Amino acid sequence: MFRKVNVVFSLLMGLTLVLAACAPASTPAPEPTKAPPAAEPTQAPQPTVAPTEDIVSAEEMMEQGILPEVDPAQLSGTIYAAGSSTVYPLSEAVAENFKADGFTGEIKIDSIGSGAGFERFCKTGETDISNASRAIKDSEVENCKAINRNPIEFRVGTDAIAIVVSNKNEFLNDVTLEELGMIFSDKTVKWSDVRAEWPNEDILRFTPGTDSGTFDFFVEEVIQKPNKIEKLEDAKKIVLAAKNLQTSEDDNVLVQGVEGSPYAIGYFGFAYYINEAQNLKAISVNGVAPSAESAESSEYKLARPLFIYSDANIMKEKAQVAGFINYYLTYVNDLIEEVGYFPASEASLKVSREAWLEAMK
Numbered sequence: 118m119f120r121k122v123n124v125v126f127s128l129l130m131g132l133t134l135v136l137a138a139c140a141p142a143s144t145p146a147p148e149p150t151k152a153p154p155a156a157e158p159t160q161a162p163q164p165t166v167a168p169t170e171d172i173v174s175a176e177e178m179m180e181q182g183i184l185p186e187v188d189p190a191q192l193s194g195t196i197y198a199a200g201s202s203t204v205y206p207l208s209e210a211v212a213e214n215f216k217a218d219g220f221t222g223e224i225k226i227d228s229i230g231s232g233a234g235f236e237r238f239c240k241t242g243e244t245d246i247s248n249a250s251r252a253i254k255d256s257e258v259e260n261c262k263a264i265n266r267n268p269i270e271f272r273v274g275t276d277a278i279a280i281v282v283s284n285k286n287e288f289l290n291d292v293t294l295e296e297l298g299m300i301f302s303d304k305t306v307k308w309s310d311v312r313a314e315w316p317n318e319d320i321l322r323f324t325p326g327t328d329s330g331t332f333d334f335f336v337e338e339v340i341q342k343p344n345k346i347e348k349l350e351d352a353k354k355i356v357l358a359a360k361n362l363q364t365s366e367d368d369n370v371l372v373q374g375v376e377g378s379p380y381a382i383g384y385f386g387f388a389y390y391i392n393e394a395q396n397l398k399a400i401s402v403n404g405v406a407p408s409a410e411s412a413e414s415s416e417y418k419l420a421r422p423l424f425i426y427s428d429a430n431i432m433k434e435k436a437q438v439a440g441f442i443n444y445y446l447t448y449v450n451d452l453i454e455e456v457g458y459f460p461a462s463e464a465s466l467k468v469s470r471e472a473w474l475e476a477m478k
Contacts, residue, residue, distance in 0.1 A: 200227075230330065250334065267429065272422055273449050281382070281390055324371070
């Protein structure tokens with residue numbers, strides 16, 4: 118459980134000095150035969166004020182990206198988030214700690230894919246927060262505006278998509294980005310079609326569903342950009358037309374599928390690979406393995422940012438939602454590596470905290 122810190126030291130010190138200055142001084146009784154000499158007029162003691170550097174103004178909070186302290190025990194009500202299956206375990210971890218620190222309301226988090234999450238946030242207006250493993254699209258922003266919502270983006274971390282095969286696979290340890298495009302293309306059927314020395318066996322493909330931000334990101338980086346395809350939808354058709362392809366919004370289904378055959382290959386968020394590392398093997402791309410260092414430096418070509426989205430009106434009307442997002446941005450880096458992802462840079466988090474402060478003006 119996170120410890121809540123109340124900064125009161127300087128104020129208590131100031132109050133102590135005031136009381137000391139105002140206390141009556143002990144003086145000897147005057148001699149009965151002499152009138153006491155006339156005392157020189159003295160200035161009344163002035164109260165001591167806490168140093169101004171301990172008082173952070175709203176402008177300074179904005180400039181420094183400092184969020185006000187939040188006490189989950191003082192909040193109640195419901196919080197509803199939905200979206201990316203990749204962001205889901207991170208949001209779950211934050212929610213568990215939020216409740217452990219005193220929140221007694223209800224937190225509901227659905228893992229339905231980034232696209233479906235934006236549907237619920239921007240079209241039906243069901244959710245307070247949208248989890249996403251990609252940035253919101255212009256068309257989704259327009260949908261939000263149509264229901265008087267203006268999505269605010271909060272960067273919360275970094276993920277690396279793990280390309281995985283079964284531990285039974287003895288021939289694949291590294292792949293080029295070009296070869297990866299061939300493996301997931303409708304023009305390739307067998308492993309030997311990619312490299313002649315690989316087995317003459319069908320490639321069994323497992324990918325996230327079409328509502329997944331992971332799917333969109335993978336297709337964009339592996340198929341669309343290298344082949345200079347103008348529209349992402351056209352690049353998706355190439356992947357979806359491939360033989361022996363199974364898609365699922367549930368990453369656990371993909372894990373089980375890949376584990377089941379030495380000729381299977383799939384991809385999903387790094388956290389899911391970490392949980393199943395005893396049965397799976399993450400392969401390098403262009404000679405670079407996924408790691409915190411390679412993701413942050415962009416050496417690993419399949420690293421991507423993770424986000425949550427909300428709206429200023431929702432945050433102002435629902436103190437529990439604003440408090441949860443505040444708590445998320447304050448403590449996410451204490452949790453994210455345990456979940457299996459990589460921290461966003463401090464500069465990125467500062468931008469997110471400034472966005473929170475701007476929303477709450």
